[in-house]
Amino acid sequence: xxxxxxxxxxDCELLNLASxxxxxxxxxxxxxxxxxxxxxxxxxxxxxxxxxAHTEDIKKTHLRDLMNDxxxxxxxxxxxxxMFLDYSRQCATLETIDKLYKLAEAASLKQQINxxxxxEHINSTENRSVLHVALRAPRDAVINSDGKNVVPDVxxxxxxxxxxxxxxxxxSWVGATGKPLKDVIAIGIGxxxxxxxxxxxxxxxxxxxxxxxxxxQLRFLANVDPIDVARNIAxxxxxxxxxxxxxxxFTTAETMLNARTLREWISSALGPSAVAKHMxxxxxxxxxxxxxxxxxxxxxxxxDWVGGRYSxxxxxxxxxxxxxxxxxxxxKFLKGASSIDEHFRSAPFEKNIPVLLGLLSVWxxxxxxxxxxxxxxxxxxxEKFAPHIQxxxxxxxxxxxxxxxxxxxxxxxxxxxxxxxTNGQHxxxxxxxxxxxxxxxxxxxxxxxxxxxxxxxVVSNHDELMSNFFAQPDALAYGKTAEQLLKENVSQHLIPxxxxxxxxxxxxxxxxxxxxxxxxxxLASYEHRVTVEGFVWGINSFDQWGVELGKSxxxxxxxxxxxxxxxxxxxxxxxxxxxxxxxxxLQ
Ligand code: F6P
Numbered sequence: 267x268x269x270x271x272x273x274x275x276x277d278c279e280l281l282n283l284a285s286x287x288x289x290x291x292x293x294x295x296x297x298x299x300x301x302x303x304x305x306x307x308x309x310x311x312x313x314x315x316x317x318x319a320h321t322e323d324i325k326k327t328h329l330r331d332l333m334n335d336x337x338x339x340x341x342x343x344x345x346x347x348x349m350f351l352d353y354s355r356q357c358a359t360l361e362t363i364d365k366l367y368k369l370a371e372a373a374s375l376k377q378q379i380n381x382x383x384x385x386e387h388i389n390s391t392e393n394r395s396v397l398h399v400a401l402r403a404p405r406d407a408v409i410n411s412d413g414k415n416v417v418p419d420v421x422x423x424x425x426x427x428x429x430x431x432x433x434x435x436x437x438s439w440v441g442a443t444g445k446p447l448k449d450v451i452a453i454g455i456g457x458x459x460x461x462x463x464x465x466x467x468x469x470x471x472x473x474x475x476x477x478x479x480x481x482x483q484l485r486f487l488a489n490v491d492p493i494d495v496a497r498n499i500a501x502x503x504x505x506x507x508x509x510x511x512x513x514x515x516f517t518t519a520e521t522m523l524n525a526r527t528l529r530e531w532i533s534s535a536l537g538p539s540a541v542a543k544h545m546x547x548x549x550x551x552x553x554x555x556x557x558x559x560x561x562x563x564x565x566x567x568x569x570d571w572v573g574g575r576y577s578x579x580x581x582x583x584x585x586x587x588x589x590x591x592x593x594x595x596x597x598k599f600l601k602g603a604s605s606i607d608e609h610f611r612s613a614p615f616e617k618n619i620p621v622l623l624g625l626l627s628v629w630x631x632x633x634x635x636x637x638x639x640x641x642x643x644x645x646x647x648x649e650k651f652a653p654h655i656q657x658x659x660x661x662x663x664x665x666x667x668x669x670x671x672x673x674x675x676x677x678x679x680x681x682x683x684x685x686x687x688t689n690g691q692h693x694x695x696x697x698x699x700x701x702x703x704x705x706x707x708x709x710x711x712x713x714x715x716x717x718x719x720x721x722x723x724v725v726s727n728h729d730e731l732m733s734n735f736f737a738q739p740d741a742l743a744y745g746k747t748a749e750q751l752l753k754e755n756v757s758q759h760l761i762p763x764x765x766x767x768x769x770x771x772x773x774x775x776x777x778x779x780x781x782x783x784x785x786x787x788x789l790a791s792y793e794h795r796v797t798v799e800g801f802v803w804g805i806n807s808f809d810q811w812g813v814e815l816g817k818s819x820x821x822x823x824x825x826x827x828x829x830x831x832x833x834x835x836x837x838x839x840x841x842x843x844x845x846x847x848x849x850x851x852l853q
Contacts, residue, residue: 275735279464289812307691308804314370320365321633324357329743329769344617347531347605349777351619355743356626356705357634357771367615369802375621378801383611385411390669397807398576398609398793401568402600402786403644403697411571422799423581424593430546431588435482442540449483449509451498452586453524454512455655458548459488461578461789462512464654465599466648468785471715475591475782484590487528490520494533495527504535504544511547512582514574516554519820525558548581548589552725567705573808575658576793579603579786595782602786610794623773624798625737630705630771631680632803633770640698641684644735647780650686653786659796662807678803688734699741699766705743706772709788710735713779735774742770823848834843 287351308314332338332354337352342363344526358366366560370376385395400409400416408415423557433439437446452462469475489499499507509532511525525545532544546564547555550572555565566581577583579600587596629634641652663679685693687708698704714728725733745768749759756764775783800807820841829835830852837848 267843273378291406294451302449303425305668305672306370307327307668307672307675308373308802309676311369311372313365313372316606317362317365317369317629317633318530320362324359324362324634327357327359329355329771330359330745332357332748333743344619344622346613346617346619346648347787348778348784349619351622351729351773353622353626355739355772355774357769358741361639362629363616363625366629367614369628370615370798373802373804374617375798375801377444379611379797382797383409384410385416385571387768389806390811391811392570392808394808395571396573396576397569397571398573398579401531401577401579402604402607402790404604409742415608416569416571418570419567419799423568424584427566427581427585427588428593430564430761431585434560434589435592440543441505442536442543443505445505447745449482449485449488449507449545450510450586451485451502451507452512453487453521453528453542454509454548454582455518455520455576456661457489458518458576458582459486459520460654460657462486463595464648464650465583465587465785466590467596467650468780469591469599469782471506471647472595473715475595477593478595479590482590484586486519486590487524488495490523492527495524496682499528499531500845504532504540507532507544509545509550510586510589511545511558512557512586513548514568514572514577514582516547516549516551516558519817521656522558529559546585548585550747574661574810576808578654591782595741598782598784602783602788603790604786605783606787606794608642610790620794621798623791623795626773627680627705627795627799631799632676632680634703634771636703636705636771637677637780638681638704639684640690640694640704640706641682641709642685642687642690642706643684644740645711645716645780646732647708648788649686652682655684655792655796656682657791659799659813661813662796663800663803663805664812665800665803665805665807668744668804674803674805678802678805679768680799686739688731691734693737695738698770703770706739706770706771708735708739708774710774710776711775711780712818713776715780739772739774741766742768745770746769762779827852828845 268766338360340353341360342354344351382396385397385398387393387395395411397409397411397416400420403409403420405417405421407417409417430439430736434447439447441447466484486493490657509528511521513521528540529545532540541559542561545560546566546786547560548566548568549555549569550568552562552565552567556562559760566585568577568580568582572580584596606620610618615621627639631795641655643651660679665678667673684690698706719725744764748765751761751764777788797807826837826848830837837845837852840848
């Protein structure tokens with residue numbers, strides 16, 4: 267059947283559509299006409315087209331001039347519960363923002379947010395609700411999934427974690443030889459690792475959390491690389507170590523191998539019966555937990571309506587963090603996240619921080635054509651924030667088809683990366699200032715947790731850090747012109763090299779402090795931002811089929827390695843390149 271664009275696709279950019287089909291390697295005539303006709307993509311809507319046309323106006327502006335408009339700048343500042351967002355350094359006018367609200371309306375953003383909170387199965391390819399907001403809801407909240415209020419289940423697990431972590435911390439739960447378990451190794455990967463690691467790193471210097479963590483260690487074993495095992499057990503005594511196996515599915519190859527490795531480490535030192543006292547689990551699959559040899563009473567459940575990368579507020583994060591810092595600190599973290607959940611659900615778009623963040627991302631990616639974003643916290647404690655958000659964002663929105671399975675004629679998702687400032691300044695900022703345009707998120711903290719005031723110096727070490735936080739966005743926005751350089755008597759031949767074009771977008775997010783509560787706020791703001799982007803792009807942000815192919819190919823390789831090692835079977839069934847590499851590896 268020859269391809270004929272359906273009514274809903276008539277206005278979309280056919281060239282882009284063709285390239286999307288090519289990416290999927292589907293000839294045009296293989297795309298069922300009926301299915302395509304039933305779906306309206308966001309790029310077919312008038313607000314999308316208006317924004318496309320509006321980019322021409324924006325190309326004529328420069329942030330240097332936009333920043334002179336005080337009224338515009340004032341309108342681009344929002345505060346909620348101590349968080350302050352300034353997005354005046356976005357390449358956008360008030361008209362742009364207005365058009366973005368219209369786009370949100372066309373995408374039924376409000377309705378989609380409501381569908382999420384009401385437990386509809388918006389993760390349609392896995393037929394699941396998406397309810398990570400229930401993980402931090404107050405005890406008396408009602409959030410339904412499949413007709414059942416899930417909040418009491420959430421609190422049952424939280425109460426169980428509180429009880430267990432207190433027992434471990436106060437020494438009433440001891441190891442097989444009667445010694446207190448002061449060290450914890452949490453085994454898990456991806457969403458069962460990155461979020462808890464980010465929060466742990468962020469809390470490590472919070473004075474209150476530090477006090478509660480005295481004498482204790484928390485380590486994370488993620489990579490299947492045996493070096494990661496060696497690093498994790500270095501200096502630890504199995505007698506005083508508790509291992510927490512964290513896996514939603516309890517089937518992830520890396521995690522299960524690491525779990526078997528540490529089970530052997532414990533049982534060879536203390537005998538197989540020691541596993542009962544030294545290993546606990548967090549999973550949705552309690553049958554497999556038991557099969558592995560962990561007492562189901564020592565398992566902490568979560569549910570299929572929690573996506574792996576959205577699971578840090580479930581037992582995935584709450585258990586290891588409570589063991590390290592005590593439940594009361596973790597409860598503050600949950601409250602911070604919950605405060606943003608309520609804000610996201612109820613605040614009007616013009617005051618809604620996650621909605622604004624999400625819409626601006628869509629603007630930068632889909633209209634201005636900037637595919638990447640740098641996450642730049644001016645806080646060393648947030649060193650693991652960018653890696654965590656990288657998974658939340660890229661695993662959620664790295665999709666090539668709409669939620670209805672139609673190839674996207676526009677790019678969705680963005681490339682997230684980042685490092686704490688000022689370290690990043692001495693690494694990749696050169697490219698951001700004079701090379702490619704990469705929208706930046708600057709995250710700053712008003713009050714340092716560990717201030718240093720040197721004798722005779724008025725500006726504290728934290729002030730020094732924050733001077734950079736305030737300076738960088740202006741350097742990106744204003745740049746430096748040849749005229750300015752001439753006035754500074756810069757030699758002619760250096761002028762092109764020392765010129766900064768400016769007009770590079772960023773936003774600044776200022777938090778009052780970096781305690782558990784604010785960390786929760788930051789996490790939830792970014793989680794919801796990703797959700798907003800996905801809703802507007804019309805994709806399913808809650809599945810991750812793209813990780814499956816590599817996993818199944820690794821299984822084939824594993825089988826081959828086994829056959830070659832045990833029966834000397836030659837490498838077979840792979841292409842020439844992989845056969846050569848595998849043969850070389852086996853030799
Ligand atoms: O990388 C794919 C993935 O499925 C992630 O989504 C998930 O967070 C991670 O693997 C770990 O999965 P599990 O918690 O089931 O071990």
